[in-house]
Amino acid sequence: MKRGTQRLDELTILFAGDSGDGMQLTGGQFTITSAFVGNDLATFPDYPAEIRAPAGTLFGVSGFQIHFGATEIRTPGDQCDCMVVMNPAALKVNLKCLKEGGSIIANTDSFNEKFLKLAGFTSNPLEDESLGRYQVYSVPITKLTQNALNDLNLSQKHIDRTKNFFALGLTYWMYNRPMEPTLNWIKEKFAKTPEFVEANTRVLKAGHAYGETTELFTVRYEIKPAQLPKGKYRSITGNEATAWGLIAASVKSKLELFLGSYPITPASEILHELAKYKNFKIRTFQAEDEIAGISSAIGASFGGALGATTTSGPGMALKTEAMGLAVMLELPLIIVDVQRGGPSTGLPTKTEQADLLQSVYGRNSEAPIPVLAASSPTDCFDTTYEAARIALKYMTPVIVLTDGYIANGAEPWHIPSIDDLLDLTPKFETNPENFQPYRRDPVTLTRPWAIPGTRGLEHRIGGLEKDNLSGNISYDPDNHDYMVKIRTKKVENIANDIPLAQTDGDGSGELLVVSWGGTYGSVNSAVHNKRSEGLSVSHMHLRYLNPLPNNLGQILNNFKQILVPEINLGQLVKILRDKYLVSAIGFNVVRGLPLRALEIEETIDELIKRG
Amino acid sequence: MKRGTQRLDELTILFAGDSGDGMQLTGGQFTITSAFVGNDLATFPDYPAEIRAPAGTLFGVSGFQIHFGATEIRTPGDQCDCMVVMNPAALKVNLKCLKEGGSIIANTDSFNEKFLKLAGFTSNPLEDESLGRYQVYSVPITKLTQNALNDLNLSQKHIDRTKNFFALGLTYWMYNRPMEPTLNWIKEKFAKTPEFVEANTRVLKAGHAYGETTELFTVRYEIKPAQLPKGKYRSITGNEATAWGLIAASVKSKLELFLGSYPITPASEILHELAKYKNFKIRTFQAEDEIAGISSAIGASFGGALGATTTSGPGMALKTEAMGLAVMLELPLIIVDVQRGGPSTGLPTKTEQADLLQSVYGRNSEAPIPVLAASSPTDCFDTTYEAARIALKYMTPVIVLTDGYIANGAEPWHIPSIDDLLDLTPKFETNPENFQPYRRDPVTLTRPWAIPGTRGLEHRIGGLEKDNLSGNISYDPDNHDYMVKIRTKKVENIANDIPLAQTDGDGSGELLVVSWGGTYGSVNSAVHNKRSEGLSVSHMHLRYLNPLPNNLGQILNNFKQILVPEINLGQLVKILRDKYLVSAIGFNVVRGLPLRALEIEETIDELIKRG
Amino acid sequence: MNTPIVPTQKYTTKDFQTDQDVRWCPGCGDYSILAQTQRVFPELGIPKEKIVFVSGIGCSSRFPYYMNTYGFHGIHGRAAAIATGLKLSRPDLSVWVTTGDGDGMSIGGNHFIHACRRNIGIKILLFNNQIYGLTKGQFSPTSVEGQITKSTPYGNIDHPFNPLLLALGTEATFVARTLDRDPKNMQYVIKRAAEHNGTAFVEIYQNCNVFNDGAFELWTEKGTKDDNVVVLENGLPMIFGKNKDKGVRLNGFSPDVVSLTDGKYSVNDLIIHNEKDPMLAFIIAGMSNNPALPRPIGIVHAIEKPTYESLIQKQIDTLTAKQGEGNLEKLFNHGQTWEIK
Amino acid sequence: MNTPIVPTQKYTTKDFQTDQDVRWCPGCGDYSILAQTQRVFPELGIPKEKIVFVSGIGCSSRFPYYMNTYGFHGIHGRAAAIATGLKLSRPDLSVWVTTGDGDGMSIGGNHFIHACRRNIGIKILLFNNQIYGLTKGQFSPTSVEGQITKSTPYGNIDHPFNPLLLALGTEATFVARTLDRDPKNMQYVIKRAAEHNGTAFVEIYQNCNVFNDGAFELWTEKGTKDDNVVVLENGLPMIFGKNKDKGVRLNGFSPDVVSLTDGKYSVNDLIIHNEKDPMLAFIIAGMSNNPALPRPIGIVHAIEKPTYESLIQKQIDTLTAKQGEGNLEKLFNHGQTWEIK
């Protein structure tokens, strides 16, 4: 059969099904393969809080969205071009995200009475008129999978777990992707159980062949490689990148890494990842709670380790008191907060960026801490590494904010050369002559780091206010005033040691859109779209949130209007208004999901129209 | 002997000595007696973090300052007119606060070699020239006390503990105060040990007689009663007033009070005070930590009690996560934070007002909580009562900020009539018909309070995001956005139910000084002084910090300059600048002490001069 | 969401079911715990509206949503503290805590030991699956040494808690263990816990079939259970085995297993279980650390001590008898006051 | 602030003293604990710079300021957690925790039980004065029932912890008790704690002469001490009394006091102390709950178990042996990668 191939610039596909359907794995493979062929891409895994919710339920739907293309890709896509739905619930939950005219590949075998009812359908949408606006491909995926495995001696459970590879094979055919990366992965992954290698391989190929042989599909698509910087790449999630950033900082500072952490969604993977690399002398300590997590890390840091702690919102709240101690002790410490939906337990598996004010202001008394935020999965590596640099150079705890979206999302990572990574080796104090634990370096305002084991430097530090030289307890009123102010000044001074803020677009104009953290992609994409329409709008994205870059006020004053989109009720916008007295306004949608570029574009339109 | 009596408008006296010298008690008695004769007054007890530091040490000095007068008294006085020092260390620590020409009454018996050395004196200041600028009265207080008790069979330890009464008696004579209030107090206090009644009575009288009979003192002073509102008064500290505010709220809401708390300086007295009144059906639960303190209070509140928790900065930090839960559950709860010097353990017995940003912003995600602050010891009663009103009416946790200074300080309290206190009785939901735990009142946006034991209203609530009616777990993105916003709106709406902000002075002009919390007195006094010099300056003091009064922006815009003095590095000023885009500036001294009116006056001068 | 009002005596299992989707994984041991609880609660004679389930966070902590009583899904680790406040201010309520080995023994360990020592009248059901379920499979403080989990790819090196020993170390007044797969025993234990005056602690072995499948197999599966579990019965000798042919004897302070058929030992040599003996409780609890011994289930320890809420009430009553009910007017005006005229 | 460098073998008490003002109340039991520690440390043979004292908040937690070693005055309740991180990352250090009954058993209870169960090589000295000293006199989790304190004007209603039992409930490997007023015993116990491999827990009865004076009088004062304290000696019978004329015997699981002079019982009837027997440890620890029995002091329990830090090191070594030392280049490039040309 002869079919046309249509060339596309970019495309968004969603895999959705039950928590048990392996959608995250499927999406992950599609991602790797697409990266492999040189597409740029962004992904959005979205899964329920329940571990393995009962089959067919709406709340049990798990999804993985991939936006890939021959052009620069900044977001996982506001809407999908194609949607693979493994059951009615997956269709129900996601249909609103499908573009007018988009494709649905549905596993008809699960569109049975029970599942339709569970999903709240009164009739089968594949059979009634309701999906008229879409291109529907009804494929009996379960049955076809079964057929492919007929002669193998596999349990029904195992056969069922294979059907996602059928869907994957089919989409590989549709979008002209090679099967090799996945075939290799299967071989490696199931090396110990050859029958699984055989089964998964067969089913993947069966899916591919199904596309090739049936007449259902009249067109295939081709998406050319993007123009990406030359070099070696790998796929990495935000949480992996954070973990690797810590490992790299440990290697380049020659300090042993100590992670004191307590599991919490969506931060746990950092702990899991670091637990693997014991040969880097990394010690991961799964503490009894978040307080012990950070306290143990502070203890390790006192001992000369690179101390780190990782958590999400509720855990961050629990660490508050101990962060104040770290401020007082002036010891290096890296605190990673992978933000999630709140308040309280909130929406544990959903994204949000509402811990900024907590990070900047949320401690008793004046307890200044530098705050940095990562903008994408790979940026988690750079941001964490930079946090380590600041922590070690300025003897201070540093907060790194990431979020559920970039932590779980993966993207191609241009592997850095080890030699290009800044050397972070700190200078331990070893000279007993005139040693004063709180004598500061006149430039960095940093106190010396003298670790146990150093003869002659025995000294005592603690959380009470301390004399500005000896570190001994001091209740002197003027000393306290001095210390409160110098601690703040030390952090403020870091502004002289970070890059200036930059605008993407023009340095002045009608509207500046300011963003931070994981909304980078959506905002950048929205601004680019509007600029390409000729609007006077630029984008500024901030990694450094405390202190802010020195030139920030100046840039803000170059624009007539300032818009700050955030997945919160306006947090950065508060800081900017306070600090620079600019009438910045917020765009705030708190749905537990990445911002949609389209919404931002509409707001840009509106503001520019209003003038 | 004939001596003159000089009439004074107001006067500041300080009692200072070892932690074991009973200075707090002495100051307390002087306060009560002065209040009794109708003076207006303000007090400032200042004691070390150590329990009973070794005698004679600088860090062991404990002081109690009283400013009293025939005029309106707003602060405990920037400087002292008279200083009773029981040992050299007390002199050393406090001398800088004595006015030029002020009086020193020194217990010569403790100006011995050992104590002089401990205080860092190389020669005896009572005997060398160094105190030439002051009026020094050298009195062998220890010996005279001993003499007075010679024939009683008391141990040296007990005799020593009595000598503060000698100093008290002497000052009563000097400042023409009656001995009766203290004599009555002695009788009551030591009812069970008549020999102590006898001893203390004798010594107090001996002190008085010493003034009368020796020729040391050539002048006595008289301070007439102030013009105070008519009625019945008592002396009350801020912590007592907070406790009583809670008791009153319990009585007037007909809810049993449950306090879940963990001891911490300077908040513990609230727990101690409430523990006494078990016959009010008050349950005080000293929990294992602050987290259990607030968690138990939330549990009690779920059960229909008036739940409260009390703490200071580090404990506040620990309660952060649970506060978020209370926000999510929308249950009434009163959280009292008696602020102290920080960060971390900081200066536990010193005052500060640096927990404002933590209170307003310091929780993971968007977790809005109303914040109120008390301005003086007696205002702790009103503010706490008002907090209970808001908590019960709006089903919300409410934070009450006081601080170490007003918590420990005492002032005369015009006892309110019980009938004048607002009725706070809440309406429990009892109707099972169509009951929805999160259906809101259209005006207050408050959800119903349905407590266990109510038949047919069995329901479940929790910290996960919930459906906006049923309260069932909901992961729906739009529902989340709605709930995040409605929770915030509920709190913002409270602005319609609180008094408008008012200025003391004019409604417009050159400079507005804005304050909150325990700096009320210093700021008000400074502004009054400057106004009396004709400067265009007014004062606005805020009790409501979240939400802010509706007319605040308007008032701020009526002034050319805005000054915000705070004992922190600028917290309210951040909120005002962000919210109203006014270029308010801060005056920030963080010495662990109340602000000095004089410093504020100087800043006012400067700003007005600058124009 | 609300079921019609049913008089206490007529409750059935159904009355304790809610309309909420049960969100546990198919096959999870939690289902059985829910079923047994809903089965036994009608027998307790407590009006539904007087019952509150309080929990923290975890799979186990979803429990309150599925019981048609009052329910409170708290934050991680704090259930015992929340329940403490509720019970103290409302001693009339029947307050139950459902928690996990992470929620109750890791982050919530402090509240747990303090609740036990205070003897507050709350019932703590600890769903011990020796894993963090909800966060997808990290080890917990009860995970066994060497256990491979997400956070211990080379095996767990924490020595686990023995929850029974920990509870006994706090001098808890009621300590028991039961199994998700033994409905009868579980119903009995839950009933006894409900009747206990004071803190009742029940450890429930619960299978997490997704992240720690089969952890308790030896003690729950037909083939092995009888020879590896000894059911504690107060006043009776500790006999077990498919054919009731084995027993537990004390050798010094160490329990060991003897055969009742080889003629060497008889029933008279065996430990007679005594719920009230605190030292025997330690010995029985300690048996779990020795793989050669059968795993004891049932009531390990149950004694009476005054409850915290009764002692607080006594202080309220005493003071009220002495001073009368609290009176605000009197409070404001007691002690030193003065009049400004 | 720094003393000259002294070779280990020549340390004297003075070498462990700092120039800081000691800020405890005159007469406080803490002075004696400090003195004994400074006296015994020269004998440990550990270089000063390898020693760290970590504390929380409380009077007892001021201790590190007075020891001329490295010191860390933490936050309330967290000393054990801080020390855990320090010891894990620096197993070469001798890490000591000084804490109070509030700091260690109330707010810090969770870190305490977890440190004990993990068997981390830190030494925990708990200054038990049965009161909150620093905050001026509220009851603590070890305050006795009925105790009148600032926060219990009508008497404490909390059942107190028995710290020894609690530690044993976590299966701690070293559990001991000593007295502020018994320098010899304290020095011995501290030395043994220093030598122990794993978590060493030492409860020290400490008099707070300001807020809870005389709480331990019976066991510390000349007149009553001998007849009310039994000093534990491993392998020896539990004899006590001014004239060594009394002993502790086991009656079932219950210890009771017998006279050695009335002819009924002899030394052979007494309990022979055995530091390694876990059940005997529970029995001895439990003696403190019975006022009719002498209070045991000394080493209650001491066994060997692998320490947490050694197990972590083993995993590091094993993996390093298998995969070689960590290599960043390799890490970045392992698994699936691709080239953009």
Ligand SMILES: Cc1ncc(C[n+]2csc(CCOP(=O)(O)OP(=O)(O)O)c2C)c(N)n1
């Ligand atoms: C403060 C905080 N820390 C961590 C978490 C993440 N968390 C949720 S449940 C859980 C542990 C669950 O284990 P367990 O209590 O044994 O319950 P199970 O799911 O096994 O029933 C953790 C770590 C959280 N929700 N809140």
Ligand SMILES: Cc1ncc(C[n+]2csc(CCOP(=O)(O)OP(=O)(O)O)c2C)c(N)n1
């Ligand atoms: C987070 C926090 N909560 C409370 C306090 C107040 N606080 C300081 S020490 C202490 C208890 C002291 O008792 P204990 O540990 O027995 O030590 P002691 O003073 O008796 O030696 C308390 C409650 C604090 N500093 N920090």
Ligand code: SF4
């Ligand atoms: S993860 Fe485990 S404990 Fe949680 S619901 Fe699934 S099977 Fe049960």
Ligand code: SF4
């Ligand atoms: S308050 Fe008690 S424990 Fe604290 S220093 Fe004074 S006597 Fe010692």
Ligand SMILES: [Mg+2]
């Ligand atoms: Mg579990």
Ligand SMILES: [Mg+2]
């Ligand atoms: Mg204590």
